Amino acid sequence: MLKVNNLVKDYVIDSDTVRVLKDVSFDIKDGEILGIIGRSGGGKSTILKVLRGMEPFSEGSFELDGFTVRPGATHADLTKLHKMTAIHLQRNFGLWPGAAYESVLRRLYAEKCGFEQLPEKDSPYYDELYQRSMEYLKLVNLDKKAEHFSAVLSGGEKQRLLIARQLAANPNLLLLDEPATMTCPATKQEVLDTIKNVNEKTGLKTLVVSHLPEVHSYMAHRVLWLEGGKIVEEGEPEYVLKKFLKKMKPIIPMPQRKSDKTMIKVTDLSKRYWLFRQGEVLDLDKINLEFKEGEIVALIGPSGAGKTTLLHAMDGLVYPDEGEIEFRVDDDWVEMSTYSPKRMDVRRITSIMYQEFALSPHSTVKQQLAYKLGVKGQNVVEESRKRAKELGISDKDLDELYRMTDMPEENSKEKLAKMGYTPAILGVLFPSYPLTEVMNYAKPVFEAVDLPLSVLDVKPYQMSGGENVRTALAIALASKPSILLLDEPFGDLDPITLRDVANSIKNINKTFNTTIVFVSHHVDFIREVA
Template sequence: MPVFIEVKNLTVDFDGLKALKNVNLKINEGEVVGILGKSGSGKTILMHVLRGTESFENISGEVIYHLARCEKCGYIERPSRVGQKCPVCGETLESFKADFIKLSLYDPVRKDITKRIAIMLQRTFALYGDERVLVNVINSLNEIGYKGDDAMKKAVELLEEVNLSHRMMHVARELSGGEKQRVVLARQLVRNPLLLLADEPTGTLDPMTAKLVHEAIIKAVKNYDMSMVLTSHWPEVIEKLADKAILLENGEVVQEGNPLEVSAVFMQSASMVRQDRNVLVGEPIIRVRNLSKRYISVDRGVVRAVDNISFEVKEGEIFGLVGVSGAGKTTTSKILMGILPPTSGEVEVRIGDEWVDMTKLGVDNKGRATKYMGFLHQEYGLYTHSSVIDNLTESISLDLPFELGVRKAVITLKAAGFEEDKAKSILPKMTDEMSEGERHRIALAQVLIKEPRIVIMDEPTGTMDPITKVAVTNSILKAREEIGETFVIVSHDMDFVNEICDRVALMRDGKIVDIGQPKNVLSQLTEEEKIKAAEEI
C-alpha cells in the first residue's frame, strides 16, 4: 500500500525539554501502527501533532500527509485514489502533499484534512451527558448535514458498527467507560475518517470492557479502510491490534518493527504486570454488604429469610444464587431488583461509573438503577394473542419508528439466540405459535430490548425438558457474548447452574455458606439437599 503519512526528524521542545527528539515514522495506507512507551515517553504529544488541530511554538521536522485531492472542489481521499473521479464534482483526483509543520493552523487545506481525522482519547468522552446515545450520534450527523429520518437511520447504523445498538436509548452519562468510548467512536465515524488516532482508549478499562472496545475499533478500521495510530502502555494491546510498532523512550524511537519483537524489548525495560488474557468479566456492578431481611410470622416468630449476607457480582458475569426452596435466594433477588426493601444492610448497583444505593427511594436513587435492570420471572408473561414484533415493541412502548423498531427487534432476537433469518421470519407470528424454548427466548428478548445492564432470572429452567434447557442455556450465553449483559441466575437446578454460571453462591437458611466456582461450591450440597433440589425441578 502507498505511504499515507511520513514523519521526518520531528522534534517538539517545551521550555528546553524535548518531548519528541528526531522522530521518524512511516504510516502506510490502511496500516495500524502501535506506539508503546511509559507515561511521559512522548506518545500523546506525537498523537496531537498528527491530529493537526493545535499549534506548537517550538516544533521542527516534517509531518507530511500524502493524499488524493480534487483541485476543483477540494475533496480529499487516501493516496490510492489518485487518478479516480472525485465523488463530489467528477473531476480527477490528483496526488497532493500537505506538511502540517509548514501549513498554518488556519489553512483551508489543513482544515479539510483534520476533518477526516478521528480521535479517541483516554477517558475524554466529550459526549452530551444528559442526552440519549442515539441523540449523541444524531447531533454529530446534524453537524455535517444529515437531517430527520436520514440522520436517525445513519445513527442506528453507526451504533451497530460499534456493537452498541443495545444501548441506543440509554442516557450517555449512565454508560460505562467502555460504552462511552464506543459512542465516541460512532460519533467519530460520522467523519468518514481516513485516519483514527486512538490514544490509550482502553487504558483505564478492565480487560473485558477493553476487549469490546478493541473489537469495535478494529471492525471500524477495516470497514472504513482507515489507517490507525494506537498508543498504549499495555504490550498485549499493541501485539493484538497493530501491524507494526514503535517503542518511544524519552521522546525518541528506540525500536521499530514487528509488534511482538517491539513488545519484548519494552517488557525488558518496563516493570509491569501483564494483563490476564483469560479474564472475561469486568469490575463489580452489584455490591451487597451485611444484607438481612426478617419477617414476623404468627407460627414461627422472627423468620430470617436473608441473614447478614455479603457478595459482589462483576460486570459481564453470570452469577448464580443456588439452594433449595426456602434458602433465601428468591428474597435476595427481589431485594436486588428493588421489589422488596431490606431490613438492614447495603445494596448498591453501578450505573455507568456511579454507584446507586438501592435502599433509598426516588428517581435519583433506586429508580435510576431499576430502569437499567431486567427481571425475568419463571412464569414470564408474553401477550399470547399478539405478534412477536408487537410483544417486543408496542407492548413496552419502544420509542422508535416502526422500520427501526423491526431492526431493533431482530438485533435483540439474535442476542437472545435466534439466527437472523429465523428472527425475521417469526416477527409477524403469534407467540402461542412458538415452541416453549422459542417463547422463553422471546421473553428474554423482551427484557433485553429495554436495554438493561443487569438481568435477574428467577428459576429460568423451571420444569423444562432437556432440549428446551439447552436452548435457554444457549440464549443466555449468546446474550452475554453479544451484548455483555450481567446475569444473576436464581435456581435450584444444580446441573443448569454448574453449566452456565461463572460463580455461584450457595444459600442455606438465609445465609451464604460458600461462593466460588460452581463445581467446588455445589460439592458442598448435602445428600438431603440434592434430593430436595431434584424433586423441585
C-alpha cells in the first residue's frame, strides 16, 4: 500500500518561494489504479516525481509497502525508492536502438548486474532472461514484434514497450505521467488497454496522472482532483469528473470567413526521410493544398503521418524534396523552398508555436513580448538589412539567419555554429522592441485571448498553466501575423484550459482575420475550432 501524508513541495525561483503542493494526502491500495486529474500546471506531475525520488519535498512523508520516506532522505533511501518504483514521464521514450526484446532484456540484466547491457548468449543467465523478456512483451501484446527494431515501432507500440521495461524492474508502484498524450485516438486506446490489462493480470498498484477525463473513466478505480496544489475532490471517477468538468466555459460560435482569397498554395509537395537499415520512415507524396485568408484549418492523422513535417515545410523550416509552397504577400506569390529577397517578408508575417513551446521562466511577459516584436515587428526586415550590410552579411545569409529565429533554441544553435555565428548575432540583427512601446501591441491581443494587462509585469511561474498557454499564444500574435501555424502546442492541456484556448483562437481569427493552420490529435478540439 502507498500512504501519502501531508506532502508539501516548495520551489525557489528568482528568490521567490512558490508552494506547488499543499498538504497533499491520499493512499493507493494493492491492485488499484488511482487517477489524478486537474488543470494544467496544478502540480500533478510533481507528485509523481516526488514519489519517484526525482524531486525533494519540504514537509510531510509517504510510506510504500512499509518503507517510509521523509524530507532530506539519504542516498541509500532514494536508491531503495528507485528500486521499488517505476516511472514513465510524458513524451519520454528512452528506448535502446536494437530489437524490442533487447530493450526488455537489458532492463532485466540490469537487475542482476546494476547496469543495462545485453548478456552474452552463452551466459548462464541468457535463456532465463530471454524467456522473461518475452513474457513481459506478451503481457503488453508485443510478443509478435519482439524482433522488430524499436525505431520502426509505431507510437503506441513504443509506449507499450516502455511499459514492458518498467514491469521488468519488478516495481511495487507504477507511476504514469500522461500516458498516451499527444497520440492519435487509435494509439491512445492501445496504450490504455495495455495499462488496464497489466493491472488486472499483475495487481500492480498504479498512479496515473492525466488531464484527459476519458483516461480516468476508462481505467481508474478512484480519481483525485488536484487544483492549485491541493486535493479538492476524491471519489468514484464519474462523480469527480462530473464536478471537474462543470468549470468549463461555454463554446463561442465559429466566426464567419470574410474572404475567398487564397493565402497559401502547396503544389506537388514531396518529402522523404530515411533511416539506415530501416529504410523509408516518412513519405509525403505530391501533397496539394490551398489555404484561404481567414480560414482555420486542422491537419489530423495518425502519429508519424507527416503533419508536423508539412507544417514546418510551410514555414520554411524544412525544405521539400520536390514541389512548391507559395505564400501571398500583397499581390505577389513567394516560393519558400528557393531564396528570394521577399522570403523574409513571408517569415515576418508568419508565426509558429511548437509542441514543446516554453516561456522563459526568468523574464517578464513584457520582456518576452519585446523580444518577439524585435523579430516580427513592422519594420524588422528593412532595419535588419541595414544592420547586416554594416556587418558585411549578405542578404541570402540574413534570410537564413532570420529563418533561425523561428526555430527551437537547440536547433538554431546548431545551425548558427555551422554558419560560423553564435546566438548573439540574432540579438544584434533583431534587437528587442522598446519596453515602453510594448503596451500598444499587447492590448488588442490580450483582449482577444482574455488576459488582463497586469500579466505583462509577471513571470511565467507566477501564472496558472492556462494563463501560460494563452500568454504564449498572445506573444506569437503580438506582431499581428497574417498566418499562425500551431504544431500541436495544446495536446497536453486539460479540457477546461483547452476550451479557453479554443475560444481564444476563434476570437483571434474574428478580430484579426488571421489564417490559422494547426496540427492536432484532439478530435473534440478540432470539431470546436476548425
